[in-house]
Amino acid sequence: MKRTEKITAAAVMTFITAFSAVTLFGGRCEIPKTDKKALLDGGFSEGLMNCTAENFPMKNKWRSVGAELSSKVGEPIVNGVYIADDRLLSIGSASLEDMDPAAEFVNDFTENYDGAVYFAAIPTSTGIYGDTLPSYLLPVTEKQQADRLYEKLSADIRKIDAYIILKMLSDNYIYCRSDTRWTSYGAYCVYRTVIQKLGFIPVSYDKYTIRHVTDSYHGNLYSCTSYMESKPDILDIYEYDDGTVIEECTGIDRDGVRRRLIPYDESNSGYELYLGEPMPFVKIRTTVNNDKKLLVIGDKSADCFVPFLTKHYSEIAIISAQCADGDIEKYVAFDDYEQTLFLVGLDSVAEGILDNIK
Amino acid sequence: MTYSSLLFIYIFLPAALGAYCIVPKKLKNVALLLESMIFCGFMGLKMLLFIMLFCAVNYTVALFIYSIRPKIKCIPMAAAILFDILMLVSFRAGDFSYLHGFMRLPEGAFPWGISLFTLSAIGYLIDVYKGNIKADKNFVRFSLYIMMFPRIIMGPAVSYDIFAVALRKRRLNIAEIGAGLTLFIKGLAKKVILADQLYMLYSASMSGDFGSTSAAAAWLGVISYLFCLYFTLSGLSDMGAGLSRCFGYRFSGSFSYPIFSGRIRVFASRWHIQIIHWFRKYITRPLSSMTDSPILSKLVFAGVWSLAGFWYGFSWGGVLWGGLMGIAIMTENRLRKFKLLRSNGIFYTIPIIMILSVFLALGDVSDAFRCLWTMVGGSGILADSMTAYLLRSYAVVLIVAVYASTDLFRNTVTRVKNSRLGWTLSVLTPIAMLGLLCICTSLMAYSGYSEMMIIKL
Numbered sequence: 118m119k120r121t122e123k124i125t126a127a128a129v130m131t132f133i134t135a136f137s138a139v140t141l142f143g144g145r146c147e148i149p150k151t152d153k154k155a156l157l158d159g160g161f162s163e164g165l166m167n168c169t170a171e172n173f174p175m176k177n178k179w180r181s182v183g184a185e186l187s188s189k190v191g192e193p194i195v196n197g198v199y200i201a202d203d204r205l206l207s208i209g210s211a212s213l214e215d216m217d218p219a220a221e222f223v224n225d226f227t228e229n230y231d232g233a234v235y236f237a238a239i240p241t242s243t244g245i246y247g248d249t250l251p252s253y254l255l256p257v258t259e260k261q262q263a264d265r266l267y268e269k270l271s272a273d274i275r276k277i278d279a280y281i282i283l284k285m286l287s288d289n290y291i292y293c294r295s296d297t298r299w300t301s302y303g304a305y306c307v308y309r310t311v312i313q314k315l316g317f318i319p320v321s322y323d324k325y326t327i328r329h330v331t332d333s334y335h336g337n338l339y340s341c342t343s344y345m346e347s348k349p350d351i352l353d354i355y356e357y358d359d360g361t362v363i364e365e366c367t368g369i370d371r372d373g374v375r376r377r378l379i380p381y382d383e384s385n386s387g388y389e390l391y392l393g394e395p396m397p398f399v400k401i402r403t404t405v406n407n408d409k410k411l412l413v414i415g416d417k418s419a420d421c422f423v424p425f426l427t428k429h430y431s432e433i434a435i436i437s438a439q440c441a442d443g444d445i446e447k448y449v450a451f452d453d454y455e456q457t458l459f460l461v462g463l464d465s466v467a468e469g470i471l472d473n474i475k
Numbered sequence: 476m477t478y479s480s481l482l483f484i485y486i487f488l489p490a491a492l493g494a495y496c497i498v499p500k501k502l503k504n505v506a507l508l509l510e511s512m513i514f515c516g517f518m519g520l521k522m523l524l525f526i527m528l529f530c531a532v533n534y535t536v537a538l539f540i541y542s543i544r545p546k547i548k549c550i551p552m553a554a555a556i557l558f559d560i561l562m563l564v565s566f567r568a569g570d571f572s573y574l575h576g577f578m579r580l581p582e583g584a585f586p587w588g589i590s591l592f593t594l595s596a597i598g599y600l601i602d603v604y605k606g607n608i609k610a611d612k613n614f615v616r617f618s619l620y621i622m623m624f625p626r627i628i629m630g631p632a633v634s635y636d637i638f639a640v641a642l643r644k645r646r647l648n649i650a651e652i653g654a655g656l657t658l659f660i661k662g663l664a665k666k667v668i669l670a671d672q673l674y675m676l677y678s679a680s681m682s683g684d685f686g687s688t689s690a691a692a693a694w695l696g697v698i699s700y701l702f703c704l705y706f707t708l709s710g711l712s713d714m715g716a717g718l719s720r721c722f723g724y725r726f727s728g729s730f731s732y733p734i735f736s737g738r739i740r741v742f743a744s745r746w747h748i749q750i751i752h753w754f755r756k757y758i759t760r761p762l763s764s765m766t767d768s769p770i771l772s773k774l775v776f777a778g779v780w781s782l783a784g785f786w787y788g789f790s791w792g793g794v795l796w797g798g799l800m801g802i803a804i805m806t807e808n809r810l811r812k813f814k815l816l817r818s819n820g821i822f823y824t825i826p827i828i829m830i831l832s833v834f835l836a837l838g839d840v841s842d843a844f845r846c847l848w849t850m851v852g853g854s855g856i857l858a859d860s861m862t863a864y865l866l867r868s869y870a871v872v873l874i875v876a877v878y879a880s881t882d883l884f885r886n887t888v889t890r891v892k893n894s895r896l897g898w899t900l901s902v903l904t905p906i907a908m909l910g911l912l913c914i915c916t917s918l919m920a921y922s923g924y925s926e927m928m929i930i931k932l
Contacts, residue, residue: 120901121902122649122652122654122657123649123650124653125653125654125656125657125904125908126650126653126656127653128905128908128909129653129905129908129909130489130492132909132912133484133912136485137486137489137490140485141486156520157519157520157521158519158580158584159517159518159519159584160519162476162517162518165517166476166482166922166923167922167923169480169481169482169485169923170481170919170924171923173485173920173923179916179920180917180920180921182913182917183917183920186914186917186918187918190871191672191675191676191868191869192675192679192865192869193868196922251679251861251864253682253683253861256682
């Protein structure tokens, strides 16, 4: 018996020490910054625990095993993601009241803005495919959230019900299987209705040349779970040669540095393919000869949507509610734009993303 | 930082154990105290200061009690006990959380293990007052009794004399570390593999309001709560006992497979043994000895159980759980003369334990009665598709939980100890422990720790 215990001690301590050494000295370990308050209240402890998880050797393999075990034993829920038969779905816990601050902000914006304001709340993949989830996981559906939001928006704001459009086309490949976001085709389907509301005729689908850039994209839900059996996604580029091109695309990052961006840059991975890395402000100038300008206030959903708009406007300014840090007037003069389009995901609205640009 | 976190298992534990082994024998207590202070520091420096102050106050008062005349000893003892209770209530009772506000702590923050180390401090003061033990002049030893990191979260909650003996009879060697790690990993598996899954089942079953919940879902919720509570408490307790053994200190376990007991009294004697023993030793026996009236003795018995229930939940539901448990034990004793009950105890014990756990689970008495009403079909829905879905999803977890809450495996190991099968089991033990550790690591790999806690003491 004592021999068993000695062997157990040796085996377990060797295992633990080996992983400990690689975690600490493997070269990737960065102690998170902490402040006095976190030290006093213990807030730094959670940061350290997360840091350990992020720097743990072979963390993705561990997570894959964890996802596999969790899906087989118990409900197929891993790290807030439900593993459905053919896709991953995020499980939110937003309430209807979470929509109200965003509606208030947009109403205030509209009151102080001279141009026309348009609002499209984009559901996530859970909003469209969440019928397969057990009912207790979705006490409030995204349809209910969208209805609440539109109800609270003022009558001056022109609303686009993206939910109905996408729900009708749910049998098509409109959402990524491993991401909360839509595909280019899903964005195109909503673009058709949005652009008509903005006063243009949409480019018909058959005029586009569609290129598959990658068929091995693993989205944000895959990153949460590392579930190996999730199907990868296809990222497409929609190109239409009508003689107009993007003349200039520049962004201002969080440090205020202006940088040139290349839309549809295939050297970028994942969703950054569409408009490059996320930045608080991006401006696109095209050779479209109509002097029409559009301001888009959006989140990550806008990335694969905006390229469709470049055939209709000579200038598009995009404010990213995700990356913005408060005062957006330093980026743009609102009076220069006669139309503003809010294009935000319902999940982002519930998280209060529009607070970043108040 | 909890025991069930990658930071603790892979960074803190090897560093602490390594440093402890290297340090000379006469400095081991100091080293362990410093490590415990670092561990408590992870709760925040304010919490660390609070715990050190708590130690200092109790240590000083105990010395004072020991040195003064017997006639006035009770005054400082009572004052210190009042101080300890006030600290506990100030953190745990929501309506009295003035200390929480005074220290400007984030919502929900309180020193882990405060419920246990408060009992330890009060027990120590009473023992010193009664002359059962001498007040320890060694502040390091006393502080270790309160805040030793292997014991602080969930015990084992032992009296000071037992602790002092364990400290003196420290046995630090590879075999003890191996035995300690085995116990620690078993506790870790109970918490991370079973308790966390059962917590999810409990949350899912009780997610709707009772008017629309089926009877089957309510029963499923109650059963999962009971098992989740058991595996959380016993898992953390086993981790504590295992860690203590790694550092050379042997303490007995807190649970002895209580769930499938043949009698309610047996359940009570196997459930959180040291805590129930504490209440019996320091409250029930002294109060009972003050009266000859059988009725008053019974009231004391039920009353102390109510107090124990309150200690668990700091709610009226907890009080009811405890009080009804006490009444159930006394009623059972009276009815034991009936042969039918004696031979079929398990068939009434388990349902009664489950029904009583509703009060502990929900805290609020009216919610508990609504849940009980739902359990007997009061919502009009006996079963639904959600219950079927949850049963399908968690069937394996429930089966493993039922098996793991019995002593079948332990009995099998004991029976085959000297046989070939026993030899095979002993060879497989290190592999099994590594396997369990790997499984727990993979389940904690996302956030770095096991987040779900059905109860915080």
